[in-house]
Amino acid sequence: MEDLVQTANENVQCLASEWNQLKLTLEEEKYQRRGHVMVSESDLHKLQVEISANKRMLNKLQPEVSKCREYSRELHEALANSESSLEQNHQRQNHLQSRCEALKSECDLERESKLKMQAELSEVSNQLSLQSEYCASMGAVCCTLLWRASQQEHMIPHLLAGSQMKSFLSVVSHTLESFLATYEEDMSDGVNEEVQFVLALVGTVTNVAASAVGREFLSKSSHSQSLIETFKHLLSKPPSKHIVRLKGLAIMALYNLSINQTGLKSLASTKGLVPLMTWLLSAEISDEMRLHTLLLLHSLVSEPKHLNLMLEVKEGMTEQLMQELSNHRDKDIREVFLEITQAVRAVGSEP
Template identity: 40%
Template sequence: MIYLDGVLQGPVLPGRGPPRSCSTWTGSSKVLFYLDGVLQGPVLPGLGPPRYRSYYTASSKVLIYLDWVLQEHGDGPEHGDGPEHGDGPEYGDGPELNSITEKLLLREQLWQSGEELQQQADFCSTLGSSACSLLWSCSSREETITTWLSDGKLHTFLNIAAQTLESFVKSLDEEIKPPAEDHSSNENQFVLALVGTITNIAAVTSGRDFLCSSGHVVLDTLMKLLHLMRPGVFPKLKVLMLMALYNVSICVKGLKHIAQNEDLIPLIWTLLDASEHWEVCLHCLRLLQSFLLEDDVLLLLGSRLLDQELRARVGRLTSSTQPGLRASALQTLEDLKALCPKDGKPS
């Protein structure tokens, strides 16, 4: 570590003051500056008799210096008044040394507690990622889903999953810049495995029926989060969410529930944005095609499917360089045009 003030104006030797061109010299800056000398040089002057010196680590010495800075110098020394050997408080064997020692012990305990909490958080993150990855793998077998349904715990799992995903997506939305997508990180692997498990549940008839009847919370959450996530952010997660919704749409009851969401059409044309990953657009078109193939849902959606922005965005995808996306866009555009005959009314 080096001091903050003056770092761009020239080096400072351990035990010397800041460059004379430094106009700002705060207490925290002094401590950071002095740290270099502490780590390389002798015990700070004024720490008391030699019998006490063995108890002080480099960090402890800096804290003692910080205490001196705050108590004795306030706004700090003037230009060139860095700590010299022989300066500083004279901590002896009395109450002052005991008070400083107690402060150091409390601070060290606080730091240690923080490190332990971080270790626990890392452990829980790794455990959660591993456990959810196992769930994702196991959920690919139909008999596993049947067992989960018979245990009666699936409803609780889905509610917890919905809450967890919502918290994760909101944390993404709070970032000033989209975070780098790292699938190997524990946090990202955790949420991918969570949504992947839901997708596999929806891929099985019994699981799909359960989601259509008792899993409305997680279905509504998936649609809400897809709408909240900015274009281009975490496309793999979006693909899994869309796959889950598509699997549910295979059941007419599930398709109708999704179609009743007032934000459905704005969500679809948002996901067809030009800045989205092509796989997100492809799976969004597949979900849209599910609505276009069901007469009851067409009546339910009505004129919303005649949205001009929706048709324009589908039309732009017909020139995609991805063959699968281009073919899907052409078919979807044709189906959308069939809904609006010459009289301009839905067929």
């Protein structure tokens, strides 16, 4: 009997347990139908802890999120500006490309024009060269005839008549300066016509100065000083076989001019003339050049009032040069040098 009671109690307890289990199951289904979930207190507590931690984390991340949003906004603005700048650069590139194409076209046109002008310039240069050669040839012929005509003393007054001789002297001065500037470093045998042209011009002046009426005209001419300076420039050039004859004519012209008192006064007032003459005596080896140089120096020191010129001669004459000239093989050179030396010594011996 007790066994039966015990078994019945166990069955009752089992039924009660199943009943409670069934009630829980029914409750869960009820909550699930309502959209609820059954959570244990421990899980709920864990969930609450995690939610609190996440809230704290969100509070910490909030400033960073704001910064990121601001940075994102700035990036969008920069991107928009970059796109706008890129578009502008693209437009500018297109403009520059168009301009470049236009300039290339202009450059091609300029190149064609330049080539055409170079061809024309070459043709003009050739024509000018031919004309220059023709003019030089014609000038050489005409001036050579004039040079020969001026050798006749009775022709000098005819040459001086009118105003053409003044223009002629100006032409001589400018032509000689141009000739010296052009062939200052290179005077080859290929310039014979130019040399003959200039020789004829200077030779004509020399012949004019050889006559009394011609010396008088040259001494009073407004071009005389310019001509003297041009001859000085010529004589200051280093010795050269190509211009030795030209130098000879120039020094003869100056000597002829010194025979006239007005011409001598002009020469005496020319600065640097005496030092140039003493330099020529040392530099030139031509006896003719040395003789005419000494004759010009003699004319300059023959006047007692030209004391400064005598002192310049004395200072410019070295002992070696004086010894060489005093023992020169040419009698005329020795005699003229002796007269110059006596004039200079006379000045040195005066109290």
